[in-house]
Amino acid sequence: MTVSPHVKINVKIQTDDFDLNIEIDKLKYHNKNIGAIVSFVGLCRDESDSLSALEIEHYPGMAERQIKNISSDAIHKFSLFGITAIHRFGKIKTGENIVLVIASAPHRQAAFDGANYVMDFLKTSAPFWKKEHFKDGVSGKWVDAKDADNTALDKWKH
Amino acid sequence: MKLVYFSWIRERLDMSDEEISLPENVISLGDLTSWMNTRGDEFKAVFEHKNVVRIAIDQEHVDDMTLDITQAKEIAFFPPMTGG
Numbered sequence: 001m002t003v004s005p006h007v008k009i010n011v012k013i014q015t016d017d018f019d020l021n022i023e024i025d026k027l028k029y030h031n032k033n034i035g036a037i038v039s040f041v042g043l044c045r046d047e048s049d050s051l052s053a054l055e056i057e058h059y060p061g062m063a064e065r066q067i068k069n070i071s072s073d074a075i076h077k078f079s080l081f082g083i084t085a086i087h088r089f090g091k092i093k094t095g096e097n098i099v100l101v102i103a104s105a106p107h108r109q110a111a112f113d114g115a116n117y118v119m120d121f122l123k124t125s126a127p128f129w130k131k132e133h134f135k136d137g138v139s140g141k142w143v144d145a146k147d148a149d150n151t152a153l154d155k156w157k158h
Numbered sequence: 159m160k161l162v163y164f165s166w167i168r169e170r171l172d173m174s175d176e177e178i179s180l181p182e183n184v185i186s187l188g189d190l191t192s193w194m195n196t197r198g199d200e201f202k203a204v205f206e207h208k209n210v211v212r213i214a215i216d217q218e219h220v221d222d223m224t225l226d227i228t229q230a231k232e233i234a235f236f237p238p239m240t241g242g
Contacts, residue, residue: 042242057164059234062217087241098242119242128241129165142166145238
């Protein structure tokens with residue numbers, strides 16, 4: 001697959017937090033035809049004040065590879081200029097960032113669709129698993145996969 | 159061959175990975191999961207749930223149980239993913 005020099009894919013799997021503005025700037029200046037940038041940030045919510053943290057496990061190597069493949073698919077499907085995708089792992093407290101997806105394109109619809117597409121596929125086919133840690137000290141319930149995440153993929157089947 | 163485990167499968171088996179020598183009669187992915195099911199109670203508790211266990215061969219998703227796995231370097235077993 002050829003990737004034009006005007007296209008940029010930036011995938012990182014890391015324990016550290018990310019800075020949305022810095023990541024947008026990195027994606028912005030490589031191509032002067034970018035007219036739209038859409039960003040999505042996924043956070044660790046507290047589930048009605050019951051959760052203290054999530055522990056996120058991943059499959060090193062495969063996680064990067066899967067997200068790069070998904071990003072590359074999105075670039076071609078929506079003629080994007082760039083995708084940045086950062087997923088954290090390890091212990092993440094409530095209120096902290098978990099995942100960032102940024103899509104850049106000439107126009108807004110492609111950028112919205114691109115970010116949406118990458119998130120939908122990342123949730124169901126990138127090898128990450130979440131374990132919940134509760135405030136009452138009861139550690140350890142692995143989060144079940146949701147049917148809604150699989151049905152979310154149906155909208156891209158045309 | 160290296161086998162790797164994630165999430166509750168890793169916890170149930172109490173190991174994240176292991177090096178194994180395949181029995182001679184294990185050729186396909188289906189042979190492998192059937193054999194895993196015979197390795198003791200903990201393995202049976204995992205591998206009897208065939209619709210829950212997802213598999214990657216050398217970091218590529220697979221679901222064709224007829225695939226020849228004898229040349230694989232690393233096979234991973236994990237539950238459905240819950241990232242994002």
